[in-house]
Amino acid sequence: MTKIKTAKNTVKKSIMKHKEPIMKAIFFTAACTSILAVALICMFLFVNGIPAIAKIGVSDFLLGTSWKPNNTPPFFGILPMILGSICVTAGAVLVGMPVGVLTAVFMASYCPQKIYRILKPAMNLLAGIPSIVYGFFGLMVIVPFIRDVFGGTGNSMLAASILLGMMILPTVTGVCESAIRAVPRAYYEGALALGASHERSIFSVVLPAAKSGVMAAIVLGTGRAIGETMAVIMVAGNQARMPAGLLKGVRTLTANIIIEMGYAAELHREALIATGVVLFAFILAINLLLSLVKRRAA
Amino acid sequence: MECTNKKLSGKELRGLVSHEMKLTPGQKPKRSPEQQPKRIFRHEPGRISSQELKQSSKDNLKWPLARKLKSFKRSPSSMVLFLMVMSSALIVIGILLFLVGYILIKGLPNIRTELFQREYTTKNVSLMPALANTILMTLISLLIAAPVGVFSAIYLVEYAKKDNRLVGVIRITAETLSGIPSIVYGLFGLLFFVTALGWGMSILAGGFTLAIMILPLIMRTSEEALRAVPDSYREGSYGLGAGKLRTVFRIVLPSAVPGILAGIILAVGRIVGESAALIYTAGTVAEIPKGSDFLFDSARTLSVHMYALASEGLYVDESYATAVILLLVVISINRLSGYLAKKLAKA
Numbered sequence: 001m002t003k004i005k006t007a008k009n010t011v012k013k014s015i016m017k018h019k020e021p022i023m024k025a026i027f028f029t030a031a032c033t034s035i036l037a038v039a040l041i042c043m044f045l046f047v048n049g050i051p052a053i054a055k056i057g058v059s060d061f062l063l064g065t066s067w068k069p070n071n072t073p074p075f076f077g078i079l080p081m082i083l084g085s086i087c088v089t090a091g092a093v094l095v096g097m098p099v100g101v102l103t104a105v106f107m108a109s110y111c112p113q114k115i116y117r118i119l120k121p122a123m124n125l126l127a128g129i130p131s132i133v134y135g136f137f138g139l140m141v142i143v144p145f146i147r148d149v150f151g152g153t154g155n156s157m158l159a160a161s162i163l164l165g166m167m168i169l170p171t172v173t174g175v176c177e178s179a180i181r182a183v184p185r186a187y188y189e190g191a192l193a194l195g196a197s198h199e200r201s202i203f204s205v206v207l208p209a210a211k212s213g214v215m216a217a218i219v220l221g222t223g224r225a226i227g228e229t230m231a232v233i234m235v236a237g238n239q240a241r242m243p244a245g246l247l248k249g250v251r252t253l254t255a256n257i258i259i260e261m262g263y264a265a266e267l268h269r270e271a272l273i274a275t276g277v278v279l280f281a282f283i284l285a286i287n288l289l290l291s292l293v294k295r296r297a298a
Numbered sequence: 299m300e301c302t303n304k305k306l307s308g309k310e311l312r313g314l315v316s317h318e319m320k321l322t323p324g325q326k327p328k329r330s331p332e333q334q335p336k337r338i339f340r341h342e343p344g345r346i347s348s349q350e351l352k353q354s355s356k357d358n359l360k361w362p363l364a365r366k367l368k369s370f371k372r373s374p375s376s377m378v379l380f381l382m383v384m385s386s387a388l389i390v391i392g393i394l395l396f397l398v399g400y401i402l403i404k405g406l407p408n409i410r411t412e413l414f415q416r417e418y419t420t421k422n423v424s425l426m427p428a429l430a431n432t433i434l435m436t437l438i439s440l441l442i443a444a445p446v447g448v449f450s451a452i453y454l455v456e457y458a459k460k461d462n463r464l465v466g467v468i469r470i471t472a473e474t475l476s477g478i479p480s481i482v483y484g485l486f487g488l489l490f491f492v493t494a495l496g497w498g499m500s501i502l503a504g505g506f507t508l509a510i511m512i513l514p515l516i517m518r519t520s521e522e523a524l525r526a527v528p529d530s531y532r533e534g535s536y537g538l539g540a541g542k543l544r545t546v547f548r549i550v551l552p553s554a555v556p557g558i559l560a561g562i563i564l565a566v567g568r569i570v571g572e573s574a575a576l577i578y579t580a581g582t583v584a585e586i587p588k589g590s591d592f593l594f595d596s597a598r599t600l601s602v603h604m605y606a607l608a609s610e611g612l613y614v615d616e617s618y619a620t621a622v623i624l625l626l627v628v629i630s631i632n633r634l635s636g637y638l639a640k641k642l643a644k645a
Contacts (some may be wrong), residue, residue: 020543027457030449031468034517037510038471041478044489102386110383119387121636122394128564129397130571132601133621136608137397140404166393199376199383227479229574230605252575254481258584261488261578275486276485280478287477291470 006138041280049277052076052270061274067240069260069268076271078278080242082207084157084250085226085282087243088236091161092168097218099165100172107173108180109202111189127170135234143235152247155237160250164228164236168221175220178205179213216293223286227279229254245295253279309594360597398625405622408615418584423616425623427586428603431501434587435580435599436569438505439512446509447516448551454634455519455524456546476514483511487579504580511575512565519561523554556641563635570627574599582606600624 015022053061054077064077105121142162147154183206191201205215237249238259252257256275264272370377412422450468458465487507497503527550535545551558581596584603589595598606604620607613 003355020503020541023543024453024457027449027453030446031453031458031464033446033450034468034513035473036473037513038474040490041482041510042452044458044486044494048489099386099389102383103390106383106387110387119391121632122391124636125398125629125632126390126394128571128632130624130628131603132571132573132604132608133401133624134397136604136617136621137401139608140614141400166397169390169393197370197373197376199379200373203379223477223479227481229479230601234608240457254479257481257485258574258577261485273485273489276482282483283477283479284474285612287474290477291473 013208021100045273045277045280047271048270049274052232052267052274053277054081054169055267056271056274061271062278067256069264069271074268076251076267078253078256078271078275079254080240081251081256081275082278083243084236085252085254085279087157088160088164088232088252089222089225091157091246092164093218093222095161095165096149096168096172096221096225100169100217101176101214103169104173104180105175105207108177109198109206123173125169127174131228131231132166133232134163134167138235146247150247153237153249155249156247157236157243157250158246159237160232160252163231164225167228167231168224171224172217172221176210178213179210179217182213183209212293216290218291219286219293223290224281226252226282226286227254229258233258253282338519369559385515401618401621401625405618405620405625408619409622410619413616413619423607423613425600425616425620427584428598428600428620429623430586431580431597432570432599432601433510434597435501435505437574438501438593439508439569440562440565442506442509443512443516443565447513447561448520448558451517451520451524452546452551454521456542456550472514472517475510476518478511480511480572483507484575484578486510487575492579497579497594499579499596500594501580501587501597504576504597504599507575507579508569508572511572512568515565515568516558516561519564520554520558523557523561524550526557527553556638560635560638563631563638566621567628567631570624570631571601572599573605576602577605600627 056064061076061078062082063079064075065079066075066077067080068075068117107116107123111119138159142159143154143156146159147153150158175270184258185203187209188201191205192198197206218267232252233255236252236255239249240251243250250276253275257272257279260268261272332337353519370380414426415422416426418424418427420455454465454468484507487503491497491506492499492502495503530547531549531553540548576599580599580602582598582602583596584598584606585595587593587595587597600620601624604617604624606618610615
């Protein structure tokens with residue numbers, strides 16, 4: 001008994017003795033988890049997706065204009081979805097960017113403290129609303145509105161763009177605002193001292209100085225928009241064909257995955273994973289762009 | 299802003315930069331209580347100080363718009379910009395009010411007691427199982443992600459040396475993770491946890507997927523919170539003879555708790571709102587998992603539940619009601635996180 005006890009004690013003592021290096025190792029391992037996660041994500045996506053791309057053929061896959069997985073022989077061309085994603089994202093940026101940047105200007109240099117104290121949490125709330133709620137809102141409000149005003153079914157690229165524009169607003173505004181606030185006050189004061197009005201000082205001195213921050217905000221918003229799934233599938237119509245116009249339905253890369261993954265098998269399933277790989281490549285490119293912009297800002 | 303030029307450090311300059319200037323004790327001006335422009339400057343970043351403003355600050359507080367309009371006579375282009383800024387701010391406020399108001403008005407009347415029955419049937423469309431699953435899912439993801447996130451933040455802030463290459467890699471990967479859209483996480487979860495590890499569509503697979511998703515968020519907020527702890531705390535602790543580990547756990551972590559909690563609550567918000575990453579990892583079964591291996595049962599969270607209702611199109615009223623519940627959860631989470639962040643800022 002005593003032997004066991006002493007043995008236990010020595011183990012305990014040695015653990016206590018080496019507590020610092022052990023815990024340091026634990027902290028270190030935890031820190032490496034994110035590296036492991038990225039490596040695993042890359043590995044599993046690429047290993048499962050690349051063979052399908054090879055089987056279908058790179059150009060047939062990326063540039064094929066028809067997606068008919070149930071035909072014999074099946075067609076796995078995702079160009080319609082790539083273009084759909086790009087169009088919807090571009091629309092979202094066109095809708096969200098001007099409003100977002102101008103709102104950031106308002107928050108950074110117009111807003112009285114009283115309003116700011118309400119507006120800032122409100123923007124955070126806008127960022128926190130689940131995308132499914134946005135999607136439902138779009139389905140119930142934006143889609144019928146477009147149907148009534150412009151005709152058609154309402155499920156359209158326009159609806160998706162407007163909805164995504166709303167969704168990226170808080171991101172664009174938040175990043176932009178901190179970029180504007182980071183501009184030294186002396187710039188603004190100098191412009192005022194030269195006789196410029198408040199607006200001119202902001203728009204021709206402060207905003208250009210915050211250019212890379214504004215760029216970063218737009219790139220970040222683009223990333224959000226291109227990766228958005230649930231809100232888009234509820235309003236975009238999701239027809240797998242080449243984008244035909246603002247009022248016609250489109251399908252994005254994200255929608256393609258989530259709609260068909262449930263029943264896909266074999267090559268179809270692999271083609272969907274390959275769609276994910278293409279989306280992932282887009283995101284990585286956007287991330288790269290973002291870090292370049294940020295580096296220029298720093 | 300340090301003031302070194304003696305010629306300029308008179309009353310004019312004090313008025314100009316009084317909110318930033320640090321006066322040496324000898325120079326300290328005597329100010330009567332009503333002559334305190336400080337507040338005005340700090341609270342209204344838009345209106346910059348000038349001699350004129352200082353004299354008529356009271357008038358301007360009363361009629362800021364009138365002064366504004368008068369100034370537009372000189373520069374009409376400014377008015378256009380001013381109107382653009384104001385209208386976009388109004389648009390954003392309008393969107394927010396409309397969105398929240400619309401959901402609440404349409405949804406609140408549809409909240410009925412049937413929605414909170416224990417079992418889900420196609421008749422009562424109860425959201426109770428989904429709500430319980432959401433809580434379970436949140437607990438599992440946090441149990442995995444919170445320690446890992448906080449520990450890695452501790453490593454980055456307390457242990458890693460500045461020129462450590464690995465730190466750069468960790469930062470890049472964390473940034474990459476935060477940029478990956480949820481559908482890609484869902485795809486990865488399906489390939490790795492569900493298929494490769496053979497867990498099937500289960501709460502555990504969903505929890506792990508979400509844990510990876512919220513990891514960068516927790517890491518970043520914890521890192522910021524730890525960095526905000528003044529070095530003097532650490533030095534004081536070392537000075538009293540405490541080791542590194544003791545300093546971290548007894549001194550640094552407790553003072554950073556509000557910030558870390560704020561980050562974790564934000565993460566809870568993301569978990570509650572997530573649907574794309576869960577549909578193919580946790581599945582869509584509308585039941586509370588039971589039994590000893592409940593972790594390997596499929597279960598839908600509230601967001602997935604709402605997606606199922608809304609996409610079927612049969613349960614519009616119930617979708618509104620679910621949206622209200624989701625919205626209320628998110629709003630309360632937001633308020634809590636904001637409150638904690640404020641608490642940290644005060645401390």
